[in-house]
Amino acid sequence: MNDLLLLVLKRLGFGLLTLLVVSILIFFAVELLPGDVAEAVLGQGATPETVQAMRDQLGLDRPAVVRYLEWLGGAVTGDFGVSAVSGEPVINAIGDRFVNTLFLAAYAAVIAVPFAILLGIVVALLRNSVFDRVANVLTLTSISSPEFFLGYILILYLSVKLPLFPAIASLSSDMSLGELLHRTFLPALTLVLVVTAHMMRMTRAAIINLLASPYIEMARLKGVPPWKVIVRHALPNAWAPIINVVALNLAYLITGVVLVEVVFVYPGIGQALVDAVSKRDFPVVQASSLIFAATFILLNLAADVGAIITNPRLRHPK
Template identity: 50%
Template sequence: MSLFYAPGIKGHFPLLKLIGLRLLAGLAMLLVVSMLIFIGIQLLPGNAATAILGQTATPQAVAALNQQLGLDQPALSRYIAWLTGVLQGDFGQSFTSREAIAPVLLDRLANTLSLAFFTAIVAVPLALVIGFISARYHGSWIDRLLNLFTRAAVSLPEFFSGYLLILIFSITLFWLPSNSSISDDMPLGDRLQAVALPCMTLILAILGHMSNMTRAALVSAQNAAWVDTALMKGLSPSAILFRHVLPNAWGPIINVIVLNLAWLMVGVVIVENVFVYPGLGQYMVDSISKRDVPVIQDCALLLAGIYILLNLLADVVALLANPRLRHGR
């Protein structure tokens, strides 16, 4: 039987066809998001030329700069030109620096992905361990204590937990720097020290949801009848949970992990600005204050693209883990 087909009821679809449909839906969503980004920026109050020249600029100077920047063109023409350039790998030029955006954008993206990577390699295993322990001791004081911790972590907004960590580890204990500035030639040890606080903030932001969903998936799977049969055969609860329940719960667990990693790419915008981390989020916020329209558009579209791509990955994981999702209805 082919791996790429889901046997079952009439109307089943090839798995590759379903993945292709998800991919087309993702591309359509990205196109819609690009329109919304462009329209939203056009609705912002003020004018980019006025922001660059200052409030004392003459109308003639503002009109000349608008013409130089191409802002005197119709909105539809500017949108098509921007989208065509992005599709060709040309992200345009910054209004303020008058330099190509692509090199800075890729450098900032690398920093953001680095921060997300360091966060994920700590948060994902920790969430699995907490979820496993909570499911193993379901209903006990250990489960309640872990639930209290994870729910408290979920309830804290990133900016609050970030400033709280700065107060504890930077101002009170002097253990870690509050400013997370990094450079390409920085040693790995110094880089890890610089990103420690933003990583801790992001870990708190995603840990609770991942661990709670892991616990829920394991508890649901261990309520099956075959678990009682395994207990009557003399297998220990830990062995049943690890060897038999966990493999059956991997699908929803991996799905929620991928979705949280997608959300992580959105959460970095706030965290990077709290810790002055030179990533994509800080680059976009700085550009908003300067009304640097091309940079804002490129950053927002890139973050949206990563978010949609990770959601597509979560859909594919769900299709692979649950064959019933491949059946037509």
């Protein structure tokens, strides 16, 4: 137990160190942009007075290191500063949108994770069959297709030709759960098609790799049914790589939704990031990027911890 706790704390320390490095890159990437940030925010209507006022508001008259330390200290407490466009706190501008993104990711994950694992087990059982080959072709097609392309294809067939779902995921606070699920089905389905392919192929590869093990051959020689060989013998030992790929795809569901949110005009943090970039609202850009990075690092940490817990060889390295 102490060894496991030590490994988890070590992974957590590396994750925090990585997040610190990423925060430095995010903050100073804005500093390296050509031109004056205040003038970029104000645009063509900038005057010397408004530029100076904006510089005072953003604290650009102070050294960059001092501003970074203040920004990092505020970010730790949830204070990302004030939006350069609207003047409201950044956390208010992106808080509800981040919740919307988490909802969309959870919606897609609830469908994709069990379906992908079950499909991976089935194609492993039916290896080299017609079903296996068709599933591989379909998953490779899904992996090779960009998210925005899949989104537009779904809009064409499920919203235009067959008006089953709305093409624009407009949300309101007075929606029922059923209406919310209906309006967000197409963006969720787009994410499902992408991540299911990855998880299914990794599950299939993990199961097939274990089927060549001596203890699996022994179980087969004893006359154990194929489904029981996989469920009782192969699957428990395949959980480590499966949990790893599931966690990584969950990270993608949250951090890789930018294109999907733009296609369906979904009011999530990805859409907020795109809007902030177009408006030169750099405090929102920095906060959104840091939240994406923190979420990705946290889910990677969860993948590492899950792999350690499910694999005794990682808990007791020699």
